[in-house]
Amino acid sequence: MTLPLQPMPPSHEISPGLVIQGFTSPLKLSQFKLAAFDMDSTLITIECVDEIADAAGRKAEVAAITEAAMRGEITDYKDSLRRRVALLRGVPVSAMEEVYTQRLQLSPGAQQLTQAFKAAGMKLLLVSGGFTFFTDRIRDRLQIDWARSNVLEVADGKLTGRMVDQPWGDICDGEQKRLTLLEKCAELGIDAQQAIAVGDGANDLPMMGAAGLSVAFHAKPKVREQAMVAINSGGLDRVLEIFQA
Numbered sequence: 001m002t003l004p005l006q007p008m009p010p011s012h013e014i015s016p017g018l019v020i021q022g023f024t025s026p027l028k029l030s031q032f033k034l035a036a037f038d039m040d041s042t043l044i045t046i047e048c049v050d051e052i053a054d055a056a057g058r059k060a061e062v063a064a065i066t067e068a069a070m071r072g073e074i075t076d077y078k079d080s081l082r083r084r085v086a087l088l089r090g091v092p093v094s095a096m097e098e099v100y101t102q103r104l105q106l107s108p109g110a111q112q113l114t115q116a117f118k119a120a121g122m123k124l125l126l127v128s129g130g131f132t133f134f135t136d137r138i139r140d141r142l143q144i145d146w147a148r149s150n151v152l153e154v155a156d157g158k159l160t161g162r163m164v165d166q167p168w169g170d171i172c173d174g175e176q177k178r179l180t181l182l183e184k185c186a187e188l189g190i191d192a193q194q195a196i197a198v199g200d201g202a203n204d205l206p207m208m209g210a211a212g213l214s215v216a217f218h219a220k221p222k223v224r225e226q227a228m229v230a231i232n233s234g235g236l237d238r239v240l241e242i243f244q245a
Contacts (some may be wrong), residue, residue, distance in 0.1 A: 039128035
């Protein structure tokens, strides 16, 4: 006997600026053992590649490519990143230090959310199409367990416009984010349904699709439509509103 399919709960706003679809809240935080985060425009308020490009006088050009990639209008993310990084050639490493110290800020609620997840016994993963210069610092700042991102090649204190190949591949794109989430789940001996994935752009959709709970933070329309939770106003810690107290 085949049971009839149950209708999926429709998308609805459970409080102003917080939309859920595909499940009913509240959930139990104890269901989840891993949380994977994007960095740029998710854990932090800026797109680092755009801000580095500002030092080269090419911010508008790079930002336009970034925006198109995040909206999903550029389907080859690796190519879009290579194009942007090539435009950074000649930028001194000191300019990246300036971006970190003077422009980079944590997103509202980022620290509160990561602390709450850690307190609940969850492991944290930062997986980004950005660069290790920033992700390693954010990893340490938020006490995140693992970080994976891209490495910018440097020669004589300046960017070469290229990235360095890593053991897992050349560029951390959407597919690499998904594979990294699954890899960490396997290491922890958990199912991907016990993972949460948080992001804002099209290259976050593969890992969001693999996770048991997907969260879009001030995201592009395509991402909001597919996420189980969409935070459209307020901070990252609004995720906690869907869980039992």
